[in-house]
Amino acid sequence: MPEKYTSLEEIREWLVNGTDNPETFVDLRWQVLEEKREDGKLTALRVTHPKVPLDLTVTDLERSDSKLKIVRLAADTGVDTVDLEPGDKLKLYRTLLILSKLPIVKFTLAGEDHRIQIVADVDKRLLSKQEFEEALAAILTAYSYLSKIEGIGVVLAKKGLAVLLELVSKWHEKGKSRSEAIRALVRAGIDPGTAEKIVETVYPARKAGGSDLLIQ
Helix, strand or coil: CCCCCCCHHHHHHHHHCCECCCCCCCCECCEEEEEECCCCCEEEEEEECCCCCCEEEEEECCCCCCCCCEEEEEEEEEEECCCCCHHHHHHHHHHHHHHCCCCCEEEEEECCCCEEEEEEEEECCCCCHHHHHHHHHHHHHHHHHHHHCCCCCHHHHHHHHHHHHHHHHHHHHCCCCHHHHHHHHHHCCCCHHHHHHHHHHHCCCCCCCCCCCCCC
């Protein structure tokens, strides 16, 4: 039996069939532009949303001469590094290498301007809508972590954090518990302490003796 691969056409359907009140990132009503070869084969999706501070590209990396079966999500941060002083550039690149240890994602440089991108590669043979959602959430989490880079990420991080806060607010409105919200953020790559702070910003203060325990 041939292996089942998730196609760009399926991913496009996930993205365009969103709602105005989503509980997850993938269920936002995304704007999607298609890129096709001359023979009409879909090769990439350009994905944007007014509430998301990143332009995303979803690319099929499959090649006929390779066993590689990968869909790549790449987010352009808009941060150019080519004109940085050598010492500052070295410090920045070292920090990006450290942040690339976050789950799912890695930081890369693209183009002549050496622009910082956040990339997540997912296996087409295993990709579900839930896994695609986790990759999206991980990219936005990594974007917020740019605040750790001196002089680069403060404004960017605030935008990324605003998106996370809005998502957590939706979870709260839908009845998801405090601990469930924290676990979801941790699965997206946020450390438990930071996840707890984000959730506590949205959820009302717990009553003494409450049973909704935070994860450790």
